[in-house]
Amino acid sequence: MGPSDTLxxxxxxxxxxxxxxxxxxxxxxxxxxxxxxxxxxxxxxxALQMMVGILGSGSGYTLxxxxxxxxxxxxxxxxxxxxxxxxxxxxPAAWLALGFSIGRMPYRNIVRIQPYLRWGAIWGAILVxxxxxxxxxxxxxxxxxxxTAATGSAVAAAIGSLIAGLAIGTTAxxxxxxxxxxxxxxxxxxxDVDVSIF
Numbered sequence: 001m002g003p004s005d006t007l008x009x010x011x012x013x014x015x016x017x018x019x020x021x022x023x024x025x026x027x028x029x030x031x032x033x034x035x036x037x038x039x040x041x042x043x044x045x046x047a048l049q050m051m052v053g054i055l056g057s058g059s060g061y062t063l064x065x066x067x068x069x070x071x072x073x074x075x076x077x078x079x080x081x082x083x084x085x086x087x088x089x090x091x092p093a094a095w096l097a098l099g100f101s102i103g104r105m106p107y108r109n110i111v112r113i114q115p116y117l118r119w120g121a122i123w124g125a126i127l128v129x130x131x132x133x134x135x136x137x138x139x140x141x142x143x144x145x146x147x148t149a150a151t152g153s154a155v156a157a158a159i160g161s162l163i164a165g166l167a168i169g170t171t172a173x174x175x176x177x178x179x180x181x182x183x184x185x186x187x188x189x190x191x192d193v194d195v196s197i198f
Contacts, residue, residue: 019106019107019184019186019189020184020189021183021184021185022103022106022184024183025103025179025180025183025184026095026098026099026103026180027095028179028180028183029094029098029120029176029177029179029180029183030091030092030094030095030098030176031091032172032175032176032179033090033091033094033098033124033172033173033176034083034084034087034090034091034094035084036171036172036175036176037080037083037084037090037124037128037168037169037172038080038081038082038083038084040080040168040171040172041077041078041079041080041081041083041168042077042081044077044080044164044167044168045074045077045078045080045081048070048073048074048077049074052070068153068156068157068160069156069157069159069160070160071140071157071160072136072140072156072157072158072159072160072161072162072163072164073160073161073163073164074160074164075132075136075139075140075157075160075161075164076132076133076136076160076161076162076163076164076165076168077164077168079131079132079135079136079161079165080128080132080164080165080168083128090127093127094123094127094176097123097126097127098120098123098176098177098180101119101120101122101123102115102116102119102120102177102180102181103180105119105186106184106186106189110186111186111187113177113178113181116177116178116180116181117174117177117178117181118177119177120173120174120175120176120177120178120180121169121170121171121173121174121177122173123173124168124169124170124171124172124173124174124176125165125166125169125170125173126169127169127173128165128166128168128169128172128173129162129165129166129168129169129170130165131165132161132162132164132165132168133158133161133162133165133166135161136157136158136160136161136162136164136165137154137157137158137161137162139157139161140154140157140158140161141154141158
C-alpha cells in the first residue's frame with residue numbers, strides 16, 4: 001500500500017473532535033435494550049403460547065415441563081422477560097458493549113447507519129443469545145423438567161433457548177443501534193463547523 005492510497009475512515013486514527021450526546025445515547029440505548037428485550041420476550045412467549053394452544057399440541061405447562069425444542073424456545077423467551085428485573089446487571093453490560101463498539105464509531109468518522117445497526121445486532125445477539133443459551137442448557141440438563149428425558153431432547157431444548165435469545169437479542173440490538181444513531185446524529189455533528197473565536 002503506497003502513500004497515495006487512502007485508508008477507509010474506520011482504519012485511520014481516531015479523530016480528536018468532540019461529539020455531543022454520546023453518553024446520553026449510550027445510556028438511553030442501554031435502557032431501551034433492557035425494555036426491548038423484555039417486551040420482545042413477552043410478545044414472543046405469548047405468541048408461542050397462543051400458537052401451541054391453537055394447534056392443540058399441549059398446554060402451557062407442558063412447554064415448561066418438557067425438554068424438547070419448543071420447551072427450549074419457551075425457556076429462552078421467559079429468560080428474556082427477566083431482563084427488566086435484572087436491570088442492574090443488563091443496563092451496565094449493554095452500556096459497556098455498546099460503548100466499546102458503536103460509541104467509538106463517530107470518532108472513527110463512521111456516519112452511515114448500517115454499521116451502527118450491524119454492531120448493535122451483533123452485541124445484542126452475543127449478550128442475550130449467550131445468556132439464554134447457557135442458562136437454557138443448564139436448566140434443561142439439571143432437572144428443571146419433572147420427567148427424565150434423553151440427552152438429545154436436552155440438547156434440543158438448549159438449542160431452542162439459544163435461538164430464542166439470538167432472535168430477541170439481534171432485534172433489540174439493531175433497534176438500539178438505530179436509537180443511538182438518531183440521538184447522536186454523527187453526520188450532522190461532523191458537518192457542523194465551529195467558527196467561534198473564543
